[in-house]
Amino acid sequence: MALRILIRGAGDLATGVAAELKERGYQIVMTEIEVPLTVRRQVACSRAVYEGKAVIEGHTALLVSNENEAEAALQKNQIAVLTDPEGEIRTKMHFDVIVDAIMAKKNMGTSMTDGPCVIALGPGFTAGYDCHAVIETKRGLTLGQPIYEGRAIPNTGVPGMVGGYAIERLIKASADGIMEPVAEIGDVVRKGELLAVTGGHPVYAQIDGIIRGMLQTGVEITKGMKIGDVDPRMEPSLVHMISDKARKIGKGVAQAIRTILFSQYGMVFLAAGSSRRYGEAQENKLLAEKNGKPMFRYLLDQMEVFSMCTRTVVSRIPQILDYAQGHGMLPTENTEPEKGISLSLKMGIETCRKQNPQLQGILFAVCDQPGLKAQTIEQMLELAVKNPEKIICAGTKDCLGNPVLLDKRYFPELMELKGDTGGKQVVKKHLDQVVLCETSSQELQDIDEKTQNW
Structure with a gap:
């Protein structure tokens, strides 16, 4: 909507x-x-x-x-x-x-x-x-x-300069009364040419140009009132643009x-997992590169346009935390990722709320979802504005996925999570409150194994 x-x-x-x-x-x-x-x-x-x-x-x-x-x-x-x-x-x-x-x-x-x-x-x-x-x-x-x-x-009363002219472009009523146009919008006129009659008195062009605007016949006007506009650029297409x-x-x-409505939301980007299924370089999954760009950056770079939101990156990897800080995001270091995703969620919430205690909600996204686009996040934020107190989920009609945006009313439940239990547990308890943001399967894909194409 x-x-x-x-x-x-x-x-x-x-x-x-x-x-x-x-x-x-x-x-x-x-x-x-x-x-x-x-x-x-x-x-x-x-x-x-x-x-x-x-x-x-x-x-x-x-x-x-x-x-x-x-x-x-x-x-x-x-x-x-x-x-x-x-x-x-x-x-x-x-x-x-x-x-x-x-x-x-x-x-x-x-x-x-x-x-x-x-x-x-x-x-x-x-x-x-x-x-x-x-x-x-x-x-x-x-x-x-x-x-x-x-x-x-x-207001100075003087219009901006166009084609080398400012005040001369204006056509003003010469007397109180009824507007009677002589020239029409789109006509080319010359300085001194009769353009209209107002209250029985003539109004003449002050410059050469094309009539770009003119009040309609029969309007009651007062002396000195703007009734038209002459454009010295002589470009007919401008009349209809x-x-x-x-x-x-x-x-x-x-x-x-965007700034006013979206500033009431926070964003938590999760990048503290152990990458157990990714292979040998388990600790560096999010640093794996494609086209010379590490995985975590595909998401964070898309999120730079949301500078009006309070954004934090929760990670244990120095390169990711440094990158976040260098790009206007709040770094939140999680030195105990073995305690599960619930700890990262809590840390992210605490960082965001400390920065902005008036947050209406927080969007949670994972940094191993490189296909996610800023347009999808914008749609989710708009849905949150339209549907206060709801849960906004990216996904398809058959499957809910990430990211998830949760209203502040669910923060207490998120803070009670333990171990490797994420926000999806809260979502499942309140499925009747979920609003779906339909997203392509490519955007929803998270990368857990080296064999996956991303």
């Missing part, structure tokens, strides 16, 4: 976020006001409010009127869009993540208590107070970067989601 995300706002930047998250397999619900004011409406899901449906870069956004219709749209792999200015859908559907992408330059009612992961775009929010993270929206070196403490760069800025912001949101 995919993570479900609510995005407040469905403008062009919000749509860039939606596309990035949708392409990662997440389910998306978006909210909008009854009369959207999106200038770049060709690449905005807000267009669905007055057209019923919008297709942006292959993603279909469908206008829905309630949570039941939203659920139906999600089941069809569509983005659900509601006219819901106050975001009341938050109280009717469960969301794992809430993103405030209204871009009002101030907080319009988003609270860090709205969900387990609350993210806001741009100025007007303080990370750690209004939300868990703020995403920088100002063009520059920090565009798209998550901020976990503090604020984004304040999500901007690089929106994409970068979307990537920042995806990064923040």
